[in-house]
Amino acid sequence: MSWLERWDRQQEVYIRDRERRYDAMLAFLEDLAPKDPVVLDLAAGPGSTAVRVLDRLPGTRCLAVDVDPVLQRLGKDAYGDAGGRLTWVTADLRDPSWPSALGVDGVDAVVSTTALHWLRPEELTPLYRTLRELLAASGGPFLNGDHLPFPRETPRIGAAAERVDQARRDAAVEAGAEDWAAWWDALRADPALAAEHAAREALWPADGRGSAAASLAYHQAALDAAGFAExxxxxxDLDERVLLALP
Ligand SMILES: C[S@@+](CC[C@H](N)C(=O)[O-])C[C@H]1O[C@@H](n2cnc3c(N)ncnc32)[C@H](O)[C@@H]1O
Known part of the structure; x- marks a missing residue:
């Protein structure tokens, strides 16, 4: 199995119905984006969402933005530029100048999966403002598939959902699935990626796993403040959700 196949299996430990989540996102993208769109995959990692978009919507071009050199290298090695349809962009979304790396003034849609929970809540509002600006001309959708926690007002429901989720993760690992730490440990032993690993260590202290998850209500308030209309x-599925926003 390739590193990216192993990545997909590893991600399914945390998002059991990951492909169904993609299917829902792509259906809305198909419905709401203009024909032959330019789609921005935000915090794309190895391009997981971008390549599914390119498969499903043949006229699309994708910009895959991420800051992690290891994941980008895996994506570049596996997909290259997908016949001129995929552009890899290295940028840190916490740096307000990140859109200047895109090489375009606007995009027709923005997608993101399992990533924005890495950002601190206060980093989301400026990011959403930038997305609103990038979508201003097209009026296209922003689809965020991520871990969006239950609100504080429903603590017992949130705790029960966490127990159900943990039981699923435990069952997957017991059945032999590789988890996040095991996948990274295995990848770190690949000497072909030594330079990228060194750069990554400087980028993400500890194991690099983000956990500063803003609640669903926070995301919606931030989208509202950024000027999204809906x-x-x-x-x-539990707190794995797809949040759709329209400018
Ligand atoms: C769990 S991975 C998800 C990757 C991919 N979207 C997927 O679903 O397979 C989270 C990604 O968010 C990226 N990320 C986190 N914070 C970021 C930031 N500030 N700027 C750019 N990318 C970031 C990480 O580098 C990583 O690739």
């Missing part, structure tokens, strides 16, 4: 959940 936002709603269009898919959900």
């Amino acid at each position: 936002s709603a959940i269009v898919w959900q």
Whole structure:
């Protein structure tokens, strides 16, 4: 199995219905984006969402933005530029100048998966403002598939959902699945990626796993403050949700 196949299996430990989540996101993208869109995959990692978008919407071009040199290298090695349809962009979303790395003034849609919970809540509002600006001309959708926690007002429901989720993760690992730490440990032993690993260590102290998750209500308030006109959940399994926002 390739590193990226192993990445997909590893991600499914945390998002059991990951492919169904992609299917829902792509269906909304198909419905709401203009024809032959330019789609921005935000915190794309190895391009997981971008390559599924390119497969499903043949006229699309994707910009895959991420800051992690290891994951980007895996994506570049596996997909290259996908016949001129995929552009890899290295940028840190916490740096307000990140859009200047895109090489375009606007995009027709923005997608993101399992990533924005790495950002601190206060970093989301400026990011959403930038997305609103990038989508201003097209009026296209922003689809965020991520871990969006239950609100503080429902603590017992949130705790029960966490127990159900943990039981699923334990069962997957017991059945032999590789978890996040095991996948990274295995990858770190690949000498071909030594330079990228060294750069990554400087980027993410400890194991690099983000955990500063803002609640769903916070995301919606931040989208609202950024000028998005509508936002709603269009898919959900426990606290894995797809939040769709329209400018
Ligand atoms: C769990 S991975 C998800 C990757 C991919 N979207 C997927 O679903 O397979 C989270 C990604 O968010 C990226 N990320 C986190 N914080 C970021 C930031 N400030 N700027 C750019 N990328 C970031 C990480 O580098 C990593 O690739």
